[in-house]
Amino acid sequence: MARKKTQKKPEARIVRRKLPPLELRRLEDQVVLITGGNRGIGLAMARAVAKEGASVIITGRDEHTLHHAADQIKRDGGTVVSHVCDVRDEDSVDELFAAIHRHYSQIDVLVNNAGLAQRNAQVDHLSLEAWQACIETNLTGAFLCTRAALPMMSPGATVVNNVSVAANTAFPGMAAYSASKAGLLAFTNTLREELRPRGIRVISLVPGATDTEIWQQFWKDAPREKMMSAESVADAVVAALCLPANATIEELLIRPTAGTL
Template structure:
């Protein structure tokens, strides 16, 4: 991966931070984004301390203008873009009656529309480099959970988007992969009401290694999908 440039959304904490760290460890130059500048700058500093190169550029993936500025900043710093990891996402649990329109829009606009906006903006760069797109979905893109209708809708929608895009971009030499993790111990769970057995969840670095595997694949193969579940049962 040395010399390649990778953009990771949601890189301020949790999975995105672990993915950025893993791709940087493999030699990729990193573009890191999320809304909270302080967190992506902290990720960038951590990578730089280990000899990596990183640009931290704040962006709300729901906003097409900010997404365009992100891609412009990325090109200005590193010229090329080889890898896009669409990881930014939000998770809220609520029965439908308590899923108000703001919550619905927040989940769908971040998890689904955000991926569409960043992918569309990055496509000209990725096409030039015959690049790689990795979308972070969830087991909630395959199975359903009660009190999760908005989140499941966003991830099932994202699976449809990912699969359709793979077929669209395959002739243009761009690989599109879906990574579907089960529960991962990240800050996303801090605000979810209830008791969660966090020590039996996947660790973020396990998902990050799967993303790196997808991105280091060479030759004739493309990894279409990786489903990761915790090795230990709660």
């Protein structure tokens, strides 16, 4: 009996996203630093600005995740430098900016995105450790990075602080996270007025429920189908960054359309 020939399976094609033509890259020659750029909204923003031609610097505390994120951006054709940094630690932030100085002479966009949530807990069951972790990461980290970045920023530069709707909406069981974000909003509003005479724009990014890993920290069964994607938030940020130099969006509020959670 003749042996049946086995049909050879076609090889899988790897499709990689290429950068648009040079004349269409709206952030060409821009240097963009994104803290917490190794996952979630931060990584989505990093990929989006790299696609627009920006040179991207991403930070994170987890070295493995950070390198994986950088590899994704490089596969897309983007230019990226990654550096491990704990934004809560002043020495770690100083080391980050010393490394940046070795690559670049200026920062055009700083995105203070690094953040964490807390385990859902009422105030009388909230540990001091959980409280301090939120405040130090979400608020003090933004302060330390902003203070270090400003000497490298010139008129036309932009600071984007990822604030969250928790800054002005009460969520029981989330006192530490909400307090850190409310503090970040106040810091952002003050910073905007201080930097306005220097021609540096300051934007409050206020995303609603976004489908990222942060929900695992406090609501594992959250209805992800009602949330917006990190890429949607990133696209809105890119649009704000590409406004003319004499225009800005002071608060970028983005909400999902699938209903409230």
